[in-house]
Amino acid sequence: MSADKRRKIVEISHLEKYFGTLKALDQVSLDIYDGEKTVIIGPSGSGKSTLLRTINQLETFDRGRIIVDGMDISDKNTDINKVREEIGMVFQSFNLFPHKTVLENVNMAQMIVRRRSRDEAAAISEGFLQKVGILDKKNEYPQKLSGGQQQRVAIARALAMKPKLMLFDEPTSALDPEMIGEVLGVMKNLALEGMTMIVVTHEMGFAREVADRVIFMDYGKIIEEGRPDALFRTPTQERTRLFLKQILKAM
Amino acid sequence: MKTKNIIRQIASIATLFAAWQILAVVVANPALPTPGSAFLVFFREISAGLWNHFLISGWRVLASILLSLLVGVPLGLWLGREEKYDRFFSPMLYLTYPIPKIVFLPLVMVLFGLGNFSKIFLITLVVFFQILVTTRDAARNVSPALILSVVSLGAKRRDIYRHVIWPAIIPDIFTALRIGSGTAIAVLFFAESIASSEGLGYYLMDAWSRYAYPEMFAGIIAMGVLGYTLYLTIDILDKKICSWKRL
Numbered sequence: 001m002s003a004d005k006r007r008k009i010v011e012i013s014h015l016e017k018y019f020g021t022l023k024a025l026d027q028v029s030l031d032i033y034d035g036e037k038t039v040i041i042g043p044s045g046s047g048k049s050t051l052l053r054t055i056n057q058l059e060t061f062d063r064g065r066i067i068v069d070g071m072d073i074s075d076k077n078t079d080i081n082k083v084r085e086e087i088g089m090v091f092q093s094f095n096l097f098p099h100k101t102v103l104e105n106v107n108m109a110q111m112i113v114r115r116r117s118r119d120e121a122a123a124i125s126e127g128f129l130q131k132v133g134i135l136d137k138k139n140e141y142p143q144k145l146s147g148g149q150q151q152r153v154a155i156a157r158a159l160a161m162k163p164k165l166m167l168f169d170e171p172t173s174a175l176d177p178e179m180i181g182e183v184l185g186v187m188k189n190l191a192l193e194g195m196t197m198i199v200v201t202h203e204m205g206f207a208r209e210v211a212d213r214v215i216f217m218d219y220g221k222i223i224e225e226g227r228p229d230a231l232f233r234t235p236t237q238e239r240t241r242l243f244l245k246q247i248l249k250a251m
Numbered sequence: 252m253k254t255k256n257i258i259r260q261i262a263s264i265a266t267l268f269a270a271w272q273i274l275a276v277v278v279a280n281p282a283l284p285t286p287g288s289a290f291l292v293f294f295r296e297i298s299a300g301l302w303n304h305f306l307i308s309g310w311r312v313l314a315s316i317l318l319s320l321l322v323g324v325p326l327g328l329w330l331g332r333e334e335k336y337d338r339f340f341s342p343m344l345y346l347t348y349p350i351p352k353i354v355f356l357p358l359v360m361v362l363f364g365l366g367n368f369s370k371i372f373l374i375t376l377v378v379f380f381q382i383l384v385t386t387r388d389a390a391r392n393v394s395p396a397l398i399l400s401v402v403s404l405g406a407k408r409r410d411i412y413r414h415v416i417w418p419a420i421i422p423d424i425f426t427a428l429r430i431g432s433g434t435a436i437a438v439l440f441f442a443e444s445i446a447s448s449e450g451l452g453y454y455l456m457d458a459w460s461r462y463a464y465p466e467m468f469a470g471i472i473a474m475g476v477l478g479y480t481l482y483l484t485i486d487i488l489d490k491k492i493c494s495w496k497r498l
Binding site: 056058081082084085087088089091093095097098099100108109112113141154157158161 | 394396397399400401402403404405406407410414415418419421493495
């Protein structure tokens with residue numbers, strides 16, 4: 001696969017971020033290509049979520065450069081909201097609006113950010129709710145839904161913005177075990193359709209099955225990266241090997 | 252379901268009156284008339300001037316609550332979301348919040364006279380604080396995760412205020428209103444009982460000074476009705492506006 005011929009969606013170079021004196025990101029460089037599925041793994045506190053959040057500037061960074069779809073987000077003249085419109089994000093907690101129905105939840109950002117009319121937004125919303133298999137709940141309020149269902153609505157809400165890139169920040173970590181499958185299923189379908197995705201997760205099965213590339217982070221650094229079969233079977237770094245051993249034992 | 256609720260409400264009120272009746276019979280003193288005689292006087296008095304006092308008091312309370320909302324909610328929203336300003340204003344707030352504002356009645360009367368405005372001002376002064384503090388704390392406690400998720404969708408600051416923070420604090424504003432309306436009536440009574448010639452507070456104190464106990468109780472009933480009407484209105488608005496809350 002000659003990834004270099006494809007378009008770069010995200011270019012991260014020499015990224016550094018401090019939380020006080022703690023180096024949260026240490027010389028992180030990473031290119032994400034159009035259509036690529038990247039899974040980031042690593043122990044908690046390794047900087048993987050922080051890295052993800054710098055891409056849409058939910059976290060700032062201290063040094064380095066990030067270019068998203070040609071827009072340099074370290075440039076003060078870049079309208080960060082324009083960048084965010086192109087990046088969908090799904091969080092660990094589902095963060096739906098409790099005072100809006102499922103359909104309204106998916107409509108809202110389309111209407112206030114993309115300036116779509118209600119009808120236009122609703123048509124798009126219904127399409128994505130169908131896709132994540134939850135259209136029949138469109139008139140329910142979020143608290144009537146299970147965690148897995150809420151997370152699927154959150155995915156539909158992000159997709160309805162028609163992003164070029166989807167970020168998933170431990171999307172199944174807050175879910176009961178029996179609901180993890182339905183959310184991963186939706187993500188797998190999305191991957192099959194060619195969506196560019198960066199996923200922070202502990203679901204190694206998902207990584208193995210879906211990822212083009214797995215990145216292992218620790219202490220704010222990229223320790224090792226590679227194709228999932230290679231990285232899982234024959235990690236070159238001791239720290240990767242230890243982490244994988246621990247996480248596979250826990251599963 | 253609906254009729255059941257109405258039956259429950261009526262049962263609740265009936266229990267209260269039964270307790271009153273028993274107490275009146277036990278105490279057997281003119282200072283505590285039975286509910287029957289109090290209501291007889293209440294209905295007689297309503298057509299003979301009590302209704303006017305009721306309307307004046309009602310208007311004063313309502314105006315105070317609206318004024319408190321108008322000032323307290325935006326200010327609370329702002330302080331709740333802008334930490335550096337909150338740090339400046341918080342000490343001021345906490346120093347003045349516990350002071351019983353009714354001690355300022357003499358000053359308020361000197362500044363604003365004996366009319367409607369001085370009453371409304373005093374009640375507003377009390378209720379405003381309750382609404383301000385509740386709104387501020389509610390705005391401060393809006394889930395950061397929820398805000399981040401909307402930020403990640405590209406929403407601007409004012410969209411976040413309008414579509415995330417504002418709807419999230421409305422239930423708390425209703426709670427503040429419920430607490431505030433009780434306080435408002437208590438302060439109203441005080442403000443109207445001194446150097447006043449109108450309103451339920453005046454009516455009550457006037458009856459008291461004439462040892463007209465049944466009339467005094469007619470005034471008490473009117474005050475209860477005023478409070479109950481306020482609560483009902485707040486409940487209906489709450490159910491309408493926050494229908495998503497009760498599922």
